[in-house]
Amino acid sequence: MASYDVFKPLFTNQFIGGEWTASSSPNRIAVENPATLEKFAEIPDGTVEDIDRAVDAAYEALPAWRATPLEKRRALMQRFLEHFKAMRQAIIDLEAAELGAPIAFGANAHCDYQFVRIQSYIDEVEKVVFEESFEHSTVIREPVGVVGCITPWNYPIGQIVQKVIPALLTGNTVVLKPSQSTPLTACIMMEAFRLADFPKGIVNLVSGRGSRAGAELALNPKVAMISFTGSTAVGVSLSQQALKTVKRISLELGGKSPCVWLPDLPDYRPAIKPLFNSIFLNSGQTCTALSRLIVPKARLTEVEKLLLDHVKDYPVGDPFDPKVLIGPMASRQQFETVKSYIELGVKEGARLLAGSIPEEPGAHEKGWFIQPTIFTNVKNDMRIAREEIFGPVLCVIAYDTVDEAVAIANDTPYGLNAMVVGPKAEAQAVARRINAGNVYINDAPRDVTAPFGGYGASGIGREGGRYGLMEFTQLKAVFDHSTY
Ligand code: NAD
Secondary structure, three states: OOOOHHHHHHHOOEEEOOEEEOOOOOOEEEEEOOOOOOEEEEEEOOOHHHHHHHHHHHHHHHHHHHHOOHHHHHHHHHHHHHHHHOOHHHHHHHHHHHOOOOHHHHHHHHHHHHHHHHHHHHHHHHHOOOEEEOOOOEEEEEEOOEEEEEOOOOOHHHHHHHHHHHHHHOOOEEEEEOOOOOOHHHHHHHHHHHHOOOOOOOEEEOOOOHHHHHHHHHHOOOEEEEEEEOOHHHHHHHHHHHHHHOOEEEEEOOOOEEEEEOOOOOOOHHHHHHHHHHHHHHHHOOOOOEEEEEEEHHHHHHHHHHHHHHHOOOOEOOOOOOOOOEOOOOOHHHHHHHHHHHHHHHHHOOEEEEOOOOOOOOOOOOOOOOOOEEEEOOOOOOHHHHOOOOOOEEEEEEEOOHHHHHHHHHOOOOOOEEEEEOOHHHHHHHHOOOOOOEEEEOOOOOOOOOOEOOOHHHEEOOEOHHHHHHOOEEEEEEOOOOOO
16 A cells, blocks of 8 residues: 555545535546556646636635734644645655655655745744834735746645745735646645645645646636746746736746856866756756756866766666666656757767667666766757756866856856856856856755745746745835824
Protein backbone atom coordinates (compact mmCIF):
# COMPACT_ATOMS: atom_id res chain seq x y z
CA MET A 1 0.00 0.00 0.00
CA ALA A 2 1.40 3.41 -0.98
CA SER A 3 1.66 6.14 1.67
CA TYR A 4 -0.76 8.30 -0.33
CA ASP A 5 -3.49 5.70 -0.94
CA VAL A 6 -5.55 7.12 1.90
CA PHE A 7 -5.80 10.42 -0.04
CA LYS A 8 -6.80 8.85 -3.37
CA PRO A 9 -10.55 9.55 -3.00
CA LEU A 10 -9.73 13.29 -2.82
CA PHE A 11 -7.96 13.39 -6.19
CA THR A 12 -11.12 13.05 -8.28
CA ASN A 13 -12.87 15.96 -6.52
CA GLN A 14 -12.58 19.71 -6.35
CA PHE A 15 -12.10 21.47 -3.01
CA ILE A 16 -14.66 24.29 -2.93
CA GLY A 17 -16.18 26.12 0.04
CA GLY A 18 -14.31 23.91 2.52
CA GLU A 19 -15.62 20.65 1.09
CA TRP A 20 -14.54 17.97 -1.38
CA THR A 21 -17.12 18.18 -4.12
CA ALA A 22 -17.70 16.71 -7.59
CA SER A 23 -16.85 18.69 -10.72
CA SER A 24 -19.76 19.82 -12.91
CA SER A 25 -18.29 17.56 -15.61
CA PRO A 26 -17.70 13.78 -15.38
CA ASN A 27 -14.58 14.10 -17.57
CA ARG A 28 -11.25 13.20 -16.03
CA ILE A 29 -7.54 13.79 -16.75
CA ALA A 30 -5.19 10.85 -16.15
CA VAL A 31 -1.96 11.40 -14.18
CA GLU A 32 1.01 9.41 -15.47
CA ASN A 33 4.05 8.19 -13.55
CA PRO A 34 6.84 9.38 -15.89
CA ALA A 35 9.24 6.63 -14.76
CA THR A 36 6.90 3.70 -15.43
CA LEU A 37 4.35 5.30 -17.80
CA GLU A 38 1.61 3.89 -15.57
CA LYS A 39 -1.52 6.04 -15.31
CA PHE A 40 -1.99 5.81 -11.56
CA ALA A 41 -4.50 8.54 -10.70
CA GLU A 42 -7.19 10.78 -12.18
CA ILE A 43 -8.29 14.35 -11.54
CA PRO A 44 -11.40 16.22 -12.69
CA ASP A 45 -11.18 18.06 -16.00
CA GLY A 46 -12.33 21.25 -14.24
CA THR A 47 -14.91 23.47 -15.91
CA VAL A 48 -15.76 27.15 -16.11
CA GLU A 49 -18.65 26.39 -13.70
CA ASP A 50 -16.22 24.82 -11.19
CA ILE A 51 -14.03 27.91 -11.27
CA ASP A 52 -17.01 30.24 -10.93
CA ARG A 53 -18.32 28.24 -7.97
CA ALA A 54 -14.89 28.39 -6.30
CA VAL A 55 -14.54 32.13 -6.97
CA ASP A 56 -18.02 32.74 -5.48
CA ALA A 57 -16.99 30.79 -2.35
CA ALA A 58 -13.76 32.80 -2.03
CA TYR A 59 -15.60 36.08 -2.64
CA GLU A 60 -18.18 35.35 0.07
CA ALA A 61 -15.49 34.32 2.54
CA LEU A 62 -13.39 37.44 1.95
CA PRO A 63 -14.98 40.04 4.32
CA ALA A 64 -14.73 37.83 7.40
CA TRP A 65 -11.21 36.64 6.58
CA ARG A 66 -9.77 40.09 5.97
CA ALA A 67 -11.32 41.21 9.28
CA THR A 68 -9.73 38.26 11.13
CA PRO A 69 -6.84 39.49 13.31
CA LEU A 70 -3.39 38.64 11.98
CA GLU A 71 -2.56 36.63 15.12
CA LYS A 72 -5.56 34.35 14.45
CA ARG A 73 -4.54 33.90 10.80
CA ARG A 74 -0.99 33.05 11.87
CA ALA A 75 -2.23 30.53 14.45
CA LEU A 76 -4.42 28.82 11.85
CA MET A 77 -1.50 28.69 9.42
CA GLN A 78 0.71 27.16 12.11
CA ARG A 79 -1.94 24.50 12.68
CA PHE A 80 -2.14 23.86 8.93
CA LEU A 81 1.65 23.40 8.86
CA GLU A 82 1.52 20.77 11.58
CA HIS A 83 -1.12 18.79 9.64
CA PHE A 84 0.84 19.21 6.42
CA LYS A 85 4.08 18.02 8.06
CA ALA A 86 2.25 14.87 9.18
CA MET A 87 1.74 14.13 5.43
CA ARG A 88 5.50 14.21 4.74
CA GLN A 89 5.88 10.64 3.46
CA ALA A 90 2.88 10.98 1.17
CA ILE A 91 4.32 14.21 -0.28
CA ILE A 92 7.70 12.58 -1.01
CA ASP A 93 6.15 9.48 -2.56
CA LEU A 94 3.66 11.48 -4.61
CA GLU A 95 6.36 13.73 -6.06
CA ALA A 96 8.32 10.62 -7.00
CA ALA A 97 5.19 9.17 -8.63
CA GLU A 98 3.67 12.22 -10.37
CA LEU A 99 6.83 14.21 -11.18
CA GLY A 100 9.54 11.53 -11.14
CA ALA A 101 11.49 13.35 -8.39
CA PRO A 102 14.12 11.05 -6.82
CA ILE A 103 13.16 10.48 -3.19
CA ALA A 104 16.31 11.93 -1.58
CA PHE A 105 16.05 15.13 -3.63
CA GLY A 106 12.26 15.18 -3.26
CA ALA A 107 12.40 14.88 0.53
CA ASN A 108 14.59 17.95 0.67
CA ALA A 109 13.49 20.22 -2.18
CA HIS A 110 9.86 19.29 -2.64
CA CYS A 111 9.01 18.69 0.99
CA ASP A 112 11.21 19.82 3.92
CA TYR A 113 12.31 23.06 2.26
CA GLN A 114 8.66 23.88 1.63
CA PHE A 115 7.90 23.45 5.34
CA VAL A 116 10.75 25.90 6.03
CA ARG A 117 9.27 28.37 3.56
CA ILE A 118 5.81 28.15 5.13
CA GLN A 119 7.27 28.74 8.60
CA SER A 120 9.25 31.67 7.25
CA TYR A 121 6.08 33.33 5.92
CA ILE A 122 4.36 32.81 9.29
CA ASP A 123 7.32 34.49 11.02
CA GLU A 124 7.96 37.24 8.46
CA VAL A 125 4.36 38.47 8.27
CA GLU A 126 4.83 39.89 11.77
CA LYS A 127 7.48 42.22 10.34
CA VAL A 128 5.29 43.63 7.58
CA VAL A 129 4.29 47.21 8.33
CA PHE A 130 0.53 47.16 7.81
CA GLU A 131 0.00 50.73 9.02
CA GLU A 132 2.36 53.67 8.75
CA SER A 133 2.00 57.30 9.83
CA PHE A 134 2.99 59.88 7.22
CA GLU A 135 3.21 63.61 7.79
CA HIS A 136 -0.46 64.26 7.03
CA SER A 137 -1.90 60.79 6.56
CA THR A 138 -1.98 57.15 7.61
CA VAL A 139 -1.00 54.58 4.99
CA ILE A 140 -2.66 51.19 5.36
CA ARG A 141 -1.70 47.95 3.65
CA GLU A 142 -4.86 45.95 2.80
CA PRO A 143 -5.48 42.59 1.10
CA VAL A 144 -6.09 42.71 -2.66
CA GLY A 145 -9.16 40.41 -2.62
CA VAL A 146 -9.78 37.05 -4.28
CA VAL A 147 -6.47 35.81 -5.69
CA GLY A 148 -6.35 33.32 -8.56
CA CYS A 149 -3.18 31.23 -8.29
CA ILE A 150 -2.01 29.31 -11.36
CA THR A 151 1.02 27.06 -10.92
CA PRO A 152 3.33 24.88 -13.06
CA TRP A 153 4.30 21.22 -12.75
CA ASN A 154 8.01 21.43 -11.95
CA TYR A 155 7.89 22.23 -8.20
CA PRO A 156 4.28 21.29 -7.52
CA ILE A 157 4.19 22.18 -3.81
CA GLY A 158 6.86 24.87 -3.91
CA GLN A 159 5.09 27.06 -6.43
CA ILE A 160 1.82 26.76 -4.53
CA VAL A 161 3.47 27.64 -1.22
CA GLN A 162 4.95 30.81 -2.72
CA LYS A 163 1.46 32.07 -3.57
CA VAL A 164 -1.20 30.54 -1.37
CA ILE A 165 0.55 30.97 2.00
CA PRO A 166 1.44 34.71 1.70
CA ALA A 167 -1.91 35.49 0.05
CA LEU A 168 -3.83 33.93 2.93
CA LEU A 169 -1.65 35.36 5.69
CA THR A 170 -2.19 38.89 4.37
CA GLY A 171 -5.98 38.45 4.39
CA ASN A 172 -6.82 37.46 0.81
CA THR A 173 -8.88 34.44 -0.19
CA VAL A 174 -7.65 32.04 -2.86
CA VAL A 175 -8.68 29.89 -5.81
CA LEU A 176 -5.84 27.62 -6.89
CA LYS A 177 -5.51 25.95 -10.30
CA PRO A 178 -2.41 23.71 -10.20
CA SER A 179 -0.78 22.11 -13.23
CA GLN A 180 -2.80 19.22 -14.62
CA SER A 181 0.33 17.10 -15.00
CA THR A 182 1.38 17.17 -11.30
CA PRO A 183 -1.84 18.03 -9.46
CA LEU A 184 -1.89 15.51 -6.61
CA THR A 185 0.11 17.06 -3.76
CA ALA A 186 -2.08 20.15 -4.13
CA CYS A 187 -5.01 17.95 -3.06
CA ILE A 188 -3.35 16.75 0.12
CA MET A 189 -2.37 20.32 0.91
CA MET A 190 -6.06 21.30 0.74
CA GLU A 191 -6.86 18.40 3.06
CA ALA A 192 -4.36 19.83 5.56
CA PHE A 193 -6.21 23.17 5.42
CA ARG A 194 -9.49 21.33 6.03
CA LEU A 195 -8.06 19.38 8.96
CA ALA A 196 -6.69 22.62 10.43
CA ASP A 197 -10.27 24.00 10.45
CA PHE A 198 -9.63 26.86 8.07
CA PRO A 199 -12.92 28.71 7.62
CA LYS A 200 -14.87 27.50 4.56
CA GLY A 201 -14.16 29.21 1.25
CA ILE A 202 -10.88 30.84 2.29
CA VAL A 203 -8.87 28.49 0.09
CA ASN A 204 -10.27 26.53 -2.88
CA LEU A 205 -8.79 24.13 -5.40
CA VAL A 206 -10.00 23.52 -8.95
CA SER A 207 -8.09 20.85 -10.86
CA GLY A 208 -8.19 21.04 -14.63
CA ARG A 209 -6.59 22.32 -17.80
CA GLY A 210 -5.04 25.74 -18.19
CA SER A 211 -6.89 26.52 -21.38
CA ARG A 212 -10.27 26.19 -19.66
CA ALA A 213 -10.11 26.38 -15.85
CA GLY A 214 -7.00 28.61 -15.83
CA ALA A 215 -8.34 30.92 -18.51
CA GLU A 216 -11.61 31.45 -16.62
CA LEU A 217 -9.72 32.54 -13.49
CA ALA A 218 -8.17 35.34 -15.53
CA LEU A 219 -11.57 36.39 -16.90
CA ASN A 220 -13.79 36.17 -13.80
CA PRO A 221 -14.48 39.77 -12.64
CA LYS A 222 -14.63 38.78 -8.95
CA VAL A 223 -10.94 37.76 -9.07
CA ALA A 224 -8.85 40.79 -8.07
CA MET A 225 -5.39 39.36 -8.69
CA ILE A 226 -3.71 36.67 -10.76
CA SER A 227 -0.52 35.20 -9.39
CA PHE A 228 0.96 33.04 -12.14
CA THR A 229 4.06 30.88 -12.38
CA GLY A 230 4.79 29.18 -15.68
CA SER A 231 6.06 29.83 -19.16
CA THR A 232 6.58 33.35 -20.47
CA ALA A 233 4.25 32.72 -23.45
CA VAL A 234 1.28 31.67 -21.27
CA GLY A 235 2.05 34.38 -18.70
CA VAL A 236 1.85 37.11 -21.33
CA SER A 237 -1.39 35.90 -22.95
CA LEU A 238 -3.02 35.28 -19.57
CA SER A 239 -2.12 38.80 -18.43
CA GLN A 240 -3.75 40.28 -21.52
CA GLN A 241 -6.98 38.51 -20.55
CA ALA A 242 -6.67 39.52 -16.90
CA LEU A 243 -6.15 43.18 -17.79
CA LYS A 244 -9.62 43.31 -19.36
CA THR A 245 -10.89 43.54 -15.78
CA VAL A 246 -7.78 45.39 -14.53
CA LYS A 247 -6.53 42.70 -12.19
CA ARG A 248 -3.30 42.92 -10.25
CA ILE A 249 -0.80 40.63 -11.99
CA SER A 250 2.23 38.84 -10.63
CA LEU A 251 4.30 36.69 -12.99
CA GLU A 252 7.12 34.23 -12.26
CA LEU A 253 8.29 33.08 -15.68
CA GLY A 254 11.16 31.35 -17.43
CA GLY A 255 14.92 31.81 -17.41
CA LYS A 256 18.20 31.14 -19.20
CA SER A 257 20.47 31.80 -16.29
CA PRO A 258 24.24 32.35 -16.58
CA CYS A 259 26.98 30.99 -14.37
CA VAL A 260 30.17 33.01 -14.84
CA TRP A 261 33.50 31.48 -13.82
CA LEU A 262 36.05 34.28 -13.44
CA PRO A 263 39.62 33.76 -14.72
CA ASP A 264 41.50 34.41 -11.45
CA LEU A 265 40.13 31.51 -9.40
CA PRO A 266 42.92 28.92 -9.19
CA ASP A 267 40.63 25.91 -8.63
CA TYR A 268 37.17 25.53 -10.16
CA ARG A 269 36.39 22.19 -8.48
CA PRO A 270 34.23 23.59 -5.62
CA ALA A 271 32.09 25.35 -8.25
CA ILE A 272 30.97 22.16 -9.96
CA LYS A 273 28.50 20.84 -7.42
CA PRO A 274 26.38 24.01 -7.16
CA LEU A 275 26.34 24.24 -10.95
CA PHE A 276 25.41 20.59 -11.56
CA ASN A 277 22.85 20.61 -8.74
CA SER A 278 21.21 23.60 -10.39
CA ILE A 279 21.13 22.33 -13.98
CA PHE A 280 20.77 18.56 -13.45
CA LEU A 281 18.66 18.01 -10.30
CA ASN A 282 14.89 17.93 -10.90
CA SER A 283 16.02 16.80 -14.41
CA GLY A 284 16.89 20.42 -15.21
CA GLN A 285 13.21 21.36 -14.92
CA THR A 286 13.97 24.34 -12.71
CA CYS A 287 13.22 27.94 -13.66
CA THR A 288 16.44 29.13 -12.00
CA ALA A 289 18.64 26.42 -13.58
CA LEU A 290 22.12 27.70 -14.43
CA SER A 291 21.95 26.60 -18.05
CA ARG A 292 24.78 28.73 -19.51
CA LEU A 293 28.29 28.22 -18.14
CA ILE A 294 30.50 31.14 -19.19
CA VAL A 295 34.22 30.36 -18.84
CA PRO A 296 37.58 31.87 -19.84
CA LYS A 297 38.67 30.65 -23.27
CA ALA A 298 42.20 30.10 -21.96
CA ARG A 299 40.87 27.53 -19.44
CA LEU A 300 38.29 25.79 -21.65
CA THR A 301 40.16 22.46 -21.89
CA GLU A 302 40.61 22.31 -18.11
CA VAL A 303 36.89 23.11 -17.60
CA GLU A 304 35.75 20.47 -20.10
CA LYS A 305 37.80 17.81 -18.34
CA LEU A 306 36.39 18.76 -14.93
CA LEU A 307 32.81 18.69 -16.21
CA LEU A 308 33.29 15.33 -17.84
CA ASP A 309 34.91 13.86 -14.71
CA HIS A 310 32.03 14.93 -12.46
CA VAL A 311 29.00 14.31 -14.65
CA LYS A 312 29.32 10.63 -13.65
CA ASP A 313 28.36 11.65 -10.09
CA TYR A 314 24.78 12.26 -11.29
CA PRO A 315 23.19 8.84 -11.87
CA VAL A 316 19.86 8.70 -13.72
CA GLY A 317 17.16 6.13 -13.00
CA ASP A 318 14.27 4.92 -10.85
CA PRO A 319 13.17 7.80 -8.56
CA PHE A 320 12.48 5.34 -5.74
CA ASP A 321 16.15 4.17 -5.76
CA PRO A 322 17.88 6.23 -3.01
CA LYS A 323 21.17 6.30 -4.98
CA VAL A 324 19.56 7.97 -8.00
CA LEU A 325 19.95 11.75 -8.34
CA ILE A 326 18.14 12.34 -11.64
CA GLY A 327 14.72 10.90 -12.41
CA PRO A 328 12.83 10.97 -15.71
CA MET A 329 11.54 14.09 -17.43
CA ALA A 330 8.10 14.90 -16.03
CA SER A 331 6.16 13.98 -19.16
CA ARG A 332 6.33 12.81 -22.77
CA GLN A 333 5.87 16.41 -23.86
CA GLN A 334 8.87 17.57 -21.84
CA PHE A 335 10.95 14.62 -23.07
CA GLU A 336 10.15 15.46 -26.70
CA THR A 337 10.93 19.16 -26.18
CA VAL A 338 14.31 18.49 -24.58
CA LYS A 339 15.18 15.82 -27.13
CA SER A 340 14.45 18.25 -29.97
CA TYR A 341 16.75 20.86 -28.38
CA ILE A 342 19.59 18.31 -28.11
CA GLU A 343 19.11 17.49 -31.81
CA LEU A 344 19.05 21.22 -32.55
CA GLY A 345 22.31 21.82 -30.64
CA VAL A 346 24.08 19.23 -32.76
CA LYS A 347 22.66 20.85 -35.94
CA GLU A 348 23.71 24.31 -34.77
CA GLY A 349 27.31 23.11 -34.53
CA ALA A 350 27.76 22.79 -30.77
CA ARG A 351 29.85 19.81 -29.59
CA LEU A 352 28.27 17.16 -27.34
CA LEU A 353 30.73 16.74 -24.47
CA ALA A 354 28.42 14.53 -22.36
CA GLY A 355 25.09 12.84 -23.13
CA SER A 356 23.61 11.90 -26.49
CA ILE A 357 20.36 12.15 -28.47
CA PRO A 358 17.89 10.51 -26.03
CA GLU A 359 16.30 7.21 -27.00
CA GLU A 360 12.52 6.79 -26.85
CA PRO A 361 11.28 4.78 -23.84
CA GLY A 362 11.35 1.07 -24.48
CA ALA A 363 14.89 0.96 -25.85
CA HIS A 364 16.45 0.38 -22.41
CA GLU A 365 14.11 1.80 -19.85
CA LYS A 366 10.42 2.51 -19.68
CA GLY A 367 10.26 6.14 -18.57
CA TRP A 368 11.07 9.54 -20.08
CA PHE A 369 14.75 9.47 -19.10
CA ILE A 370 17.41 11.85 -20.43
CA GLN A 371 21.08 11.65 -19.39
CA PRO A 372 22.79 14.85 -18.18
CA THR A 373 23.91 16.57 -21.36
CA ILE A 374 26.71 19.09 -21.84
CA PHE A 375 27.30 21.09 -25.02
CA THR A 376 30.56 22.90 -25.53
CA ASN A 377 31.66 25.27 -28.35
CA VAL A 378 28.32 27.04 -27.84
CA LYS A 379 27.86 30.59 -29.17
CA ASN A 380 25.40 32.78 -27.31
CA ASP A 381 23.40 33.44 -30.47
CA MET A 382 22.56 29.75 -30.94
CA ARG A 383 18.97 28.84 -30.06
CA ILE A 384 20.17 26.34 -27.44
CA ALA A 385 21.81 29.28 -25.63
CA ARG A 386 18.86 31.66 -26.00
CA GLU A 387 15.75 29.54 -25.40
CA GLU A 388 14.71 27.87 -22.17
CA ILE A 389 15.20 24.12 -22.71
CA PHE A 390 13.93 23.10 -19.27
CA GLY A 391 15.95 19.90 -19.18
CA PRO A 392 19.36 18.64 -17.97
CA VAL A 393 21.25 20.43 -20.75
CA LEU A 394 24.22 22.69 -20.00
CA CYS A 395 25.73 25.06 -22.62
CA VAL A 396 29.40 26.00 -22.19
CA ILE A 397 30.32 29.37 -23.72
CA ALA A 398 33.88 30.74 -23.78
CA TYR A 399 34.95 34.38 -23.33
CA ASP A 400 38.18 36.41 -23.67
CA THR A 401 37.65 39.23 -21.17
CA VAL A 402 35.52 39.72 -18.06
CA ASP A 403 33.64 42.53 -19.82
CA GLU A 404 32.77 40.05 -22.57
CA ALA A 405 31.64 37.51 -19.94
CA VAL A 406 29.27 40.08 -18.43
CA ALA A 407 27.96 41.02 -21.88
CA ILE A 408 27.26 37.34 -22.68
CA ALA A 409 25.57 36.82 -19.30
CA ASN A 410 23.30 39.82 -19.93
CA ASP A 411 22.62 39.00 -23.59
CA THR A 412 19.29 37.27 -22.89
CA PRO A 413 15.67 38.38 -22.74
CA TYR A 414 15.46 36.70 -19.31
CA GLY A 415 16.88 37.76 -15.93
CA LEU A 416 15.86 35.30 -13.27
CA ASN A 417 19.02 33.92 -11.71
CA ALA A 418 22.82 33.97 -12.01
CA MET A 419 25.96 32.75 -10.27
CA VAL A 420 29.40 34.33 -10.24
CA VAL A 421 32.36 32.20 -9.19
CA GLY A 422 35.72 33.74 -8.44
CA PRO A 423 37.80 35.56 -5.81
CA LYS A 424 35.11 37.02 -3.52
CA ALA A 425 35.64 40.76 -4.09
CA GLU A 426 35.83 40.31 -7.88
CA ALA A 427 32.76 38.07 -7.88
CA GLN A 428 30.81 40.64 -5.84
CA ALA A 429 31.73 43.39 -8.30
CA VAL A 430 30.65 41.27 -11.30
CA ALA A 431 27.41 40.24 -9.52
CA ARG A 432 26.34 43.90 -9.44
CA ARG A 433 26.73 44.14 -13.22
CA ILE A 434 24.43 41.17 -13.96
CA ASN A 435 20.82 41.81 -14.90
CA ALA A 436 18.98 39.26 -12.79
CA GLY A 437 16.67 39.21 -9.79
CA ASN A 438 18.92 36.74 -7.94
CA VAL A 439 22.71 36.38 -8.07
CA TYR A 440 24.66 33.80 -6.07
CA ILE A 441 28.33 34.28 -5.25
CA ASN A 442 30.45 31.10 -5.08
CA ASP A 443 28.87 28.61 -2.66
CA ALA A 444 26.54 31.07 -0.88
CA PRO A 445 23.28 29.41 0.25
CA ARG A 446 19.82 30.79 -0.48
CA ASP A 447 18.17 33.04 2.11
CA VAL A 448 14.52 32.00 2.42
CA THR A 449 13.52 35.51 3.58
CA ALA A 450 15.04 37.26 0.53
CA PRO A 451 12.85 38.29 -2.41
CA PHE A 452 12.72 35.96 -5.41
CA GLY A 453 11.74 37.00 -8.93
CA GLY A 454 12.94 38.04 -12.34
CA TYR A 455 14.06 40.94 -14.47
CA GLY A 456 12.91 41.27 -18.09
CA ALA A 457 11.04 38.32 -19.58
CA SER A 458 11.43 36.39 -16.31
CA GLY A 459 8.52 38.14 -14.72
CA ILE A 460 6.85 40.87 -12.72
CA GLY A 461 6.76 40.95 -8.93
CA ARG A 462 8.51 39.10 -6.13
CA GLU A 463 7.87 36.04 -3.99
CA GLY A 464 9.42 35.03 -0.65
CA GLY A 465 9.78 36.74 2.70
CA ARG A 466 8.37 40.18 3.44
CA TYR A 467 8.46 41.31 -0.20
CA GLY A 468 6.51 38.22 -1.21
CA LEU A 469 3.90 38.94 1.45
CA MET A 470 3.56 42.59 0.43
CA GLU A 471 2.93 41.52 -3.17
CA PHE A 472 -0.54 40.42 -2.04
CA THR A 473 -1.41 43.79 -0.47
CA GLN A 474 -2.51 47.17 -1.78
CA LEU A 475 -1.98 50.58 -0.24
CA LYS A 476 -4.64 52.92 1.02
CA ALA A 477 -3.77 56.48 2.10
CA VAL A 478 -6.17 57.94 4.66
CA PHE A 479 -5.90 61.72 5.07
CA ASP A 480 -6.87 61.80 8.71
CA HIS A 481 -5.39 65.04 9.99
CA SER A 482 -8.77 66.77 9.90
CA THR A 483 -9.63 69.76 12.07
CA TYR A 484 -12.71 68.22 13.70
P1 NAD B 1 2.80 26.56 -18.51
O1 NAD B 1 2.88 28.02 -18.77
O2 NAD B 1 2.52 25.66 -19.64
O3 NAD B 1 1.66 26.25 -17.42
C1 NAD B 1 1.64 26.87 -16.16
C2 NAD B 1 0.22 26.84 -15.61
O4 NAD B 1 -0.60 27.64 -16.47
C3 NAD B 1 -0.42 25.45 -15.58
O5 NAD B 1 -1.24 25.33 -14.43
C4 NAD B 1 -1.28 25.45 -16.84
O6 NAD B 1 -2.38 24.57 -16.74
C5 NAD B 1 -1.74 26.90 -16.88
N1 NAD B 1 -2.13 27.37 -18.21
C6 NAD B 1 -1.69 26.94 -19.42
N2 NAD B 1 -2.31 27.62 -20.41
C7 NAD B 1 -3.15 28.51 -19.81
C8 NAD B 1 -4.05 29.51 -20.28
N3 NAD B 1 -4.22 29.72 -21.59
N4 NAD B 1 -4.74 30.23 -19.39
C9 NAD B 1 -4.55 30.03 -18.07
N5 NAD B 1 -3.73 29.11 -17.55
C10 NAD B 1 -3.02 28.36 -18.41
O7 NAD B 1 4.15 26.19 -17.75
P2 NAD B 1 4.66 24.76 -17.29
O8 NAD B 1 5.08 24.01 -18.52
O9 NAD B 1 3.65 24.14 -16.37
O10 NAD B 1 5.93 25.16 -16.41
C11 NAD B 1 7.19 25.38 -16.93
C12 NAD B 1 7.48 26.87 -17.02
O11 NAD B 1 7.32 27.48 -15.74
C13 NAD B 1 8.91 27.16 -17.42
O12 NAD B 1 8.94 28.18 -18.37
C14 NAD B 1 9.55 27.63 -16.12
O13 NAD B 1 10.66 28.47 -16.28
C15 NAD B 1 8.42 28.34 -15.47
N6 NAD B 1 8.65 28.44 -14.03
C16 NAD B 1 8.99 29.65 -13.50
C17 NAD B 1 9.24 29.77 -12.14
C18 NAD B 1 9.61 31.08 -11.51
O14 NAD B 1 9.48 31.18 -10.30
N7 NAD B 1 10.05 32.07 -12.25
C19 NAD B 1 9.15 28.65 -11.33
C20 NAD B 1 8.81 27.44 -11.91
C21 NAD B 1 8.56 27.34 -13.26
